Amino acid sequence: MAKLKLDIVTAERSVFSEEVDVVVAPGIEGEMAILPHHAPLMTALQAGELKAKIGTEEYSLVVSGGFLEVRPDRVVVLADSAERAEEIDIARAIEAKKRAEASMADKYVPGMLAAETEASLRRAMVRLKVAEKRRKHPQV
Template sequence: MPMQLQIITAEREVFSGEVDALVAPGVAGQLGILPNHAPLMTVLEPGELLVRTGGDDSYLALSGGYLEVLGNQVIVLADAAEDVDEIDEARAQEALARAQERISSRETDIELEQAVASLRRAQVRVTVARRRRSTPHRSLSRQAQQ
């Protein structure tokens, strides 16, 4: 029996549909969510969200947010979420280099915090984009259209 998943950002609904499992980047580590999971609400760190449907895996880069499990429904409210097929790896690499440069040339602690957050988001995007090349996957956005 699958569970209902909604992934929402401020700009759009990224996905809404039935899934078999998901693995999310929680603040205390990876969270595995299966159908009929106990109620849960947690903060999500920047990281990779794995969604499994019918044996197919889909990957998204999350920049943080919240996850709620209630009943057999999971809602992810993400700051930003990009399907692996939406990520331009070259641009993600450039953002990573810019963030590393900002960290080395920072002038205040606030700038350092912002640069480290940018670095983390860029690292996640590069990691997820590379997974597209090395792992069979299914686009979550195409899956939602079916």
């Protein structure tokens, strides 16, 4: 079966680099699945869970924005931030969620700050979701 080379990188490091069967990514217009020989495309990513499947194993990562480029045999993710499920610091994610919720409770948050706070809350919630999924299914 044909494979895709998946590279996920941030400004700081290479987070994931493997041959995979399928990639499911959080595009800005919704979740998208990419198989080998997919038509070339480039899209922005939103904060969310990125999944890579190799055989029967599924790997979960959290990406927070960035871009995804698809070529017939390769997917490159240039993420603002990315971490594997096993790298997520649950206590830190819970604190980030609490801070964002407290900020959002303030009725007088200026527009840009409100958008940043909402994005922070989304990132924290995705990180917690992926961490919880890993706790229930350690192979993820």
